[in-house]
Amino acid sequence: MSDPNGLHLDDLSLDELLRRRSVKWTHYPPDVIPAWVAEMDFPSAEPIRRAVSAAVERSDLGYPPFIEDSAFGEVVSGWADRTYGWQVDPESVTVLPDVVRGLQVAIQVLTEPGDGVVIQPPVYPPFFGVVKETGRTLVENPLVFRDGRFEVDFAGLDATLSRAKALILCNPHNPTGRAFSREELQAIAGLAARHDAFIIADEVHSALTMPGVPHTVFSTLGDEVAARTITVTAGSKAWNFGGLKCGYAVGGSQELAAKLRSLGHLMLGGASILGLTATEAAYTEGGPWIDEVVAYLDGNRRLLGNLLGKHLPEIVYAMPEATYLGWLDCRLLNLQPDPFTFFLDKAKVAFSAGPNFGSQGEGFVRFNFGTSRAIVTQIVERMAAAVDRART
Ligand SMILES: Cc1ncc(COP(=O)(O)O)c(C=O)c1O
Structure with a gap:
């Protein structure tokens, strides 16, 4: 999907994202898909890029x-x-x-x-x-x-x-x-x-x-x-x-x-x-950008629900009304030693560990779906394959 701003929300490349220097993309080895810290993978809004670039161009960094x-x-x-x-x-x-x-x-x-x-x-x-x-x-x-x-x-x-x-x-x-x-x-x-x-x-x-x-x-x-x-x-x-x-x-x-x-x-x-x-x-x-991104995230939150329903129906997911964060209750899967470690080690996906959000988060992970539909799909496929392997 692209918009009049030239946004290509569907076209994210993991190779390009791995060149980013943010903590999301530098903390784990490159074979891990990061879906943890709350930042999105989309290109920045054009008016922001323009204003920040202009400040850099005029050395306005005081x-x-x-x-x-x-x-x-x-x-x-x-x-x-x-x-x-x-x-x-x-x-x-x-x-x-x-x-x-x-x-x-x-x-x-x-x-x-x-x-x-x-x-x-x-x-x-x-x-x-x-x-x-x-x-x-x-x-x-x-x-x-x-x-x-x-x-x-x-x-x-x-x-x-x-x-x-x-x-x-x-x-x-x-x-x-x-x-x-x-x-x-x-x-x-x-x-x-x-x-x-x-x-x-x-x-x-x-x-x-x-x-x-x-x-x-x-x-x-x-x-x-x-x-x-x-x-x-x-x-x-x-x-x-x-x-x-x-x-x-x-x-x-x-x-x-x-x-x-x-x-x-x-x-x-x-x-x-x-x-x-x-x-x-x-x-x-920044209005057009956020409208476009929210519309895309709306699709992602539904996609995540559909994918989990199909591949991992034991996971309980209450579709969020806001944010690009899915709070996944994995307790029925009984993943060892805990869902965060299981998915990191066995699926090569880094979520945020549920217990970081309080003891109520035991058995949960937080899924950041502020990325392309292809990457959301790849993450769920990796999760499902890891769960299948652990069952057999
Ligand atoms: C509820 C909430 N408050 C604050 C923050 C962090 O904001 P900041 O980086 O501006 O401190 C976050 C980041 O995800 C958040 O979810």
């Missing part, structure tokens, strides 16, 4: 401008309004090297050492580390698998928030691919209000909701909700430039925005000049 001297806040604000009806005061945007730094500074702004911070595993592994490393108390409220999808355990959330100061909400959710509905988010907001808890909303996958699946920005649920929310996000996940380092946090009230800004450069770190450039290009001219 320190990034002060945020108030750049268009960044205005660009974020315009994109948030056009895309989600989210009103962002450009001055409330705090620039960061990445989203994980945003989680860290939000925890520091909203809570004190020792305070409880709730996370809902299985979840993006740094959620565990960032709570522990900031000296807060990790409180787990695992998602529950009900009627074929992962859901928030609201009774559990009520109980855990009673001994916590904040919740780190991952929406859309990595690794389950849930895009929580407005009603679910309202219920979360209601419990946060009841317990006077803050919400740290990691919405970095927001632009990767599948066609027809809305993304609700948590802060848009009302002024009272916004006043207890810090949103942390970036253009880098959806537009695939994680290596350029640029994320940002938005305080949902003047007070929270001011607290974030007051942290100073040593804590906040700032972005790279190329990261700012790429984010601005993504948010102003």
Whole structure:
């Protein structure tokens, strides 16, 4: 498939991908197909390539401008309004090297050492580390698998928030691919209000909701909700430039925005000049690319379901509503010593190991299908052949 931007999403070559220097393509030997770290294999959006190349051409690789001297806040604000009806005061945007730094500074702004911070595993592994490393108390409220999808355990959330100061909400959710509905988010907001808890909303996958699946920005649920929310996000996940380092946090009230800004450069770190450039290009001219990529990923998530149904029906796969990540429950296959090691050793495919996302991930792997249909197919064929060999 190709699009007017000249994207050739179907034409990826493993030989060419192996020339990339990113961790995804350098960590494992070349006979292993990497389907782990959350970056996609597609060619970058043309407006991003153009803007970054132009910066390189004019040797514009110095320190990034002060945020108030750049268009960044205005660009974020315009994109948030056009895309989600989210009103962002450009001055409330705090620039960061990445989203994980945003989680860290939000925890520091909203809570004190020792305070409880709730996370809902299985979840993006740094959620565990960032709570522990900031000296807060990790409180787990695992998602529950009900009627074929992962859901928030609201009774559990009520109980855990009673001994916590904040919740780190991952929406859309990595690794389950849930895009929580407005009603679910309202219920979360209601419990946060009841317990006077803050919400740290990691919405970095927001632009990767599948066609027809809305993304609700948590802060848009009302002024009272916004006043207890810090949103942390970036253009880098959806537009695939994680290596350029640029994320940002938005305080949902003047007070929270001011607290974030007051942290100073040593804590906040700032972005790279190329990261700012790429984010601005993504948010102003990256619409056609993301539309094309999301449409393609929609096909991939269905293809993955069909292939697993045909070759490995024991694997339980709840098709994601967002992201390019499949959360595969391999427990019925009883793979030894565990599914990650089995598929790496026997199928030469590197997934993300389920237990990295919490103890709920035992027996699971996370499949990154942000690649061509041919490569997705090859991965499942390798998995199926390895399982067949192990049976005979
Ligand atoms: C939920 C979530 N938050 C944060 C990140 C990392 O973002 P960054 O590289 O900007 O820290 C990821 C990466 O996959 C993610 O899935």
